[in-house]
C-alpha cells in the first residue's frame with residue numbers, strides 16, 4: 060500500500076461519527092451507565108404507581124388550586140410567553156409569581172426564569188468577569204457547575220478562559236475546605252471577586268449546607284454566597300433556609316436560586332434577592348443573565364400555577380405534613396440491620412441508599428418499578444463520589460400506609476442487593492474497570508513471579524508509584540504548584556541507589572527492633588480499643604475496629620520505630636486513603652482534583668517534617684535524620700516518607716481489618732484466638748492460631764494483592780511473551796497461592812516491614828479477641844476497598860460484648876508505658 064493510501068485508510072474513516080456513537084454506547088452499556096427516559100410500564104395504571112423518584116414533595120403538581128390557576132391563564136390568553144421579557148415585557152402572571160415567591164422565601168425581590176437550570180446558568184453568568192473565582196461544593200448540581208464553567212469563559216471571539224477567572228470544586232459540605240480554598244486564592248492574589256456556590260439541601264445525599272458558617276466565611280473574605288434552594292424552597296420551616304436563617308440581614312451578599320419544578324410542582328426557575336441591595340441585584344441579573352435576556356420567558360400558565368403553589372406552601376401546612384412523611388421514611392429505612400451504614404438520611408424529603416455498584420442499583424430500581432414503586436437511580440457520573448445510590452423522595456401526595464409499604468419494598472430490595480454482593484473480593488474477580496484492563500499483563504504463577512522478582516534488571520520497579528489512570532492536567536497542575544515530586548528512591552529505584560537507601564532503612568525494622576515493639580503494640584491496641592469503646596456508648600452500641608484499633612496501631616508503632624512524629628491521626632488516615640486512591644484507583648477528573656489537593660497537603664507536611672528532622676535539635680533515632688546523614692537529598696527523603704506511610708501503615712491497617720473480619724466470622728476461631736490470657740493455658744495454641752490466620756490472609760487475600768513491574772527487554776517468562784515496555788501486574792496473593800511469603804515480594808525489593816506487619820496483625824487480633832471474647836460482627840457484610848494494589852473491608856463493625864480486661868478499662872489515663880510494662 061502506498062503512503063498516501065495508508066494515510067487515507069487510517070486518517071479518514073468513512074464515518075467517524077457513527078463509530079464514535081457506537082463506541083460511546085458500548086462503554087455506557089459495559090459500565091452499567093445507560094440512562095433511559097421510558098414511558099411508564101405499559102398496563103400499570105398510574106394510580107397504582109407510588110412515585111418516590113419525582114420531586115413533587117408537597118403533592119402540589121396536581122393540587123386543584125394550582126391547576127385552576129394555570130387553566131385561568133390558558134383560557135384568558137396565550138399559553139406561551141412568545142419571547143424574552145426584555146422584548147415583549149412582563150406578563151401579570153410573572154409579576155404575581157415573583158411577589159409570591161419573594162413572600163414565601165422571605166426575600167425582597169425575585170426574578171423568574173424558564174427553569175431552575177437556566178436560573179443557575181443565568182445567575183452565575185451574570186457574576187462573570189476577569190478575576191472572578193468560583194468555589195463550588197463538589198456535590199453542587201450540574202447546572203451550577205455548568206454555570207460556573209461558562210461564566211469563567213470569555214464568549215466574544217474565541218471561547219477562552221477569562222483572565223484570572225477560575226472554577227474550583229471544594230470537598231463536599233466542608234467549611235474548613237472552603238476556608239482553605241479561600242486562603243489559597245488570597246495567597247495567589249489573582250482573584251478580584253470570589254463567589255461561594257453551594258446548595259442549601261443536597262439532592263443526592265439530602266444533607267444540609269452549614270449556611271450560617273458559610274455566610275460568615277463569605278463576609279470575612281468579601282465573597283458573595285450563592286445558595287441553590289432547589290430542594291428546600293417550600294419544604295423547610297419558614298419557606299427558605301436563607302430567609303429563615305436571616306442570611307439577607309447578614310454581612311455577606313447572598314443570592315438564592317430555586318426551581319418551581321420540585322416542591323412547587325410546576326416548572327420555572329427563580330433568583331431571589333434580599334437586603335438593602337436587593338433591587339440592584341435584581342436589575343443586574345435582569346440585564347446581564349443571558350438565560351433571562353436571550354431565552355423565551357417562562358410560559359404565563361406555568362408562572363400562574365407556580366404563584367398559586369407558592370401561596371399554598373407559604374401557609375406551612377404542606378411542609379408540616381411532609382415532616383410526618385419523612386419520619387415514616389426514616390423509621391422504615393433505618394430499622395433494617397442489613398442497611399446499617401448504607402442509608403443516608405436527608406434533612407428534607409430526599410434520602411439515599413448506597414448500593415454496592417451501578418449494576419445492582421439499576422437492577423434494584425427495575426425490580427421496584429416492576430412492583431409499581433418508582434425510585435431514583437443515581438450512578439457515576441451524576442454522583443461525584445462515584446457511589447451508586449437509590450434515591451427516595453418522600454411526598455405528601457402518597458397516603459401514609461401506601462408510602463410505608465412502598466418504602467418497605469425499597470428497603471427489602473436494597474438489603475438483598477447488599478447481602479448478595481459482599482464477602483471476599485476475589486469472589487467478584489478483577490477490580491479493574493474495563494478501561495484499564497488492557498494496560499497490564501497478569502502474572503500469577505508463583506514460579507513466574509519469583510523469576511520476575513529476582514531479575515530487577517529486566518523487570519524494573521520504576522512504575523511502583525505510577526498513577527493507574529493518567530492524572531488530568533488540572534490535577535497535575537495542583538501537584539506541580541505544591542512542588543509535589545516523587546523522585547525514585549528505595550522501592551521504585553534500582554541498583555546502588557536502591558541498595559544504599561535500603562541499608563539505612565533496614566535497621567529501623569530489624570528483627571530485634573520488631574521484637575522490642577511487642578509491648579508497644581499490645582499497649583496501643585488496648586489504648587485504642589478503650590477509646591473506641593468509650594465512643595461506642597455515644598454511637599449506639601457498635602464499634603468499628605477498622606477505623607479505630609486497626610488504624611491506630613500501625614500509625615503509632617511506625618512513628619515510634621522511625622522517630623518521625625505523626626500529624627493528627629484523622630488527618631494522616633485521610634491523606635493516606637486519598638493518596639492510595641489517587642495512584643491506585645480510578646478517580647474521575649473532578650475527584651482527582653480533591654485527591655491531588657490532599658496529596659499536595661500531605662507532601663507539604665512531609666517536607667516540613669524532613670526539614671525539622673535534619674535541624675540542629677534533630678532527635679537521634681529519627682529515620683529522616685539518618686537518611687540525611689547518609690547523603691540522601693531532601694526530595695528523596697520526602698519521597699521515601701510518602702511511600703513508607705502507605706507501605707508501613709495503610710497496608711498493615713488493611714491487613715488487620717481483613718484478619719479481624721475473618722476471625723470474627725467464626726466464633727470458635729475467635730474464642731481460640733482469645734484463649735490463654737495472661738500467658739495461661741492455651742496461650743501457645745492461641746499464638747499458633749494467630750500465626751495461621753495471618754498466613755491465610757496473606758496467602759489468599761492480602762492487603763497488597765498485586766504489585767507492578769515494568770519490562771525493560773523482550774523476554775519469555777513461563778507462558779508469557781513479554782515485550783519491553785509491558786507493565787506487569789504481579790498477583791502476589793490469591794486463592795491460587797500456597798505460599799504466604801510471596802505477599803511481601805521476593806528478592807532484592809522484598810518488603811522491609813514483613814516481620815513487623817505480621818507481628819502487629821497477629822497481636823492486634825489476639826489482644827482484641829482476649830479483651831472482647833463476646834465480640835460479634837454486626838450490620839450487613841462490609842463493602843471492600845478494592846484498588847489496583849490494595850484491598851480490605853472498609854469497616855469491621857462489631858457489637859463488643861463484655862470487656863475482659865479487668866481494670867484495663869482505665870488504660871486511657873494510665874498510658875502506654877504502664878501497659879507496656881505489663882507484657
Ligand code: HEM
Pocket residue numbers: 512520549550551561564568706707708710711714761762763766791802803804805807808809810811812813815816
Ligand atoms: C501487610 C502489610 C504489608 C504488605 C502486604 C507489604 C507488601 C509489600 C510489597 C508487596 C512490597 C513490594 C516488594 C517488591 O517490590 O518486590 C513491599 C515493599 C516494601 N515494604 Fe512492605 N508491606 C507491608 C507492610 C510494610 C511495613 C509495616 C513496612 C515498614 C517498614 C513496609 C516497608 C516496605 C518497604 C520499605 C518496601 C520497599 C523495599 C525495597 O524496595 O527494597 N511494608 N511491601
